[in-house]
Amino acid sequence: MKEVVHIGRHPSAEPDLEELVGRAALGDEDAFTSVYDVVAGPVLGTVRAVLRDQAQSEEVAQEVLVEVWRTAPRFRSEVGTAMNWILTLAHRRAIDRVRSVEAAAARDHKAALLAHTPDFDQVTEQVETRLEREQVRRCLRTLTEIQRQAVTLAYYRGLTYRQVAETLALPLGTVKTRLRDGLIRLRDCLGVTV
CATH class of the missing domain: 1.10.1740.10 (RNA polymerase sigma factor, region 2, helix turn helix motif)
Structure with missing residues (x-):
């Protein structure tokens, strides 16, 4: 025991x-x-x-x-x-x-x-991009024909001011003025603050 x-x-x-x-x-x-x-x-x-x-x-x-x-x-x-x-x-x-x-x-x-997890929400990113594009298109329609052509050639096709002037058969100073005025109107239309 x-x-x-x-x-x-x-x-x-x-x-x-x-x-x-x-x-x-x-x-x-x-x-x-x-x-x-x-x-x-x-x-x-x-x-x-x-x-x-x-x-x-x-x-x-x-x-x-x-x-x-x-x-x-x-x-x-x-x-x-x-x-x-x-x-x-x-x-x-x-x-x-x-x-x-x-x-x-x-x-x-x-x-x-x-x-x-993706670094960003892809769907949200796509929607925001689409909305921004649509807003830019809408604002571009508010520009005069010469402003719209100048902005499109300079910022969407990447032409220089001189090339834009040659393409539109306008003096360089006129192109610069139309671009400046067009960008100011776009900025105001898009609600961008400087």
């Missing part, structure tokens, strides 16, 4: 867990080794119950035990038992890992969605 060992405040030849944690808090490595031996199994069990992944559970359990070593001076026996304190650390660290993994998954999902 297996003997059951109770850890707690029962008088025995072995130091209890609270005393071992107290000694570990003072830097006693042998006392911490004893703490480790007593709590490693329960810590791993607590963490595994939350994470359900063996590899992550082992990693988090190890982190918890390192935290116990580092924070042993913070343990207060008047608040609770050493085992409860350690298992609370384990449970909190496991919950933190779950949240961290979920946050990372959410970030990855969002990044994947952004990678597949």
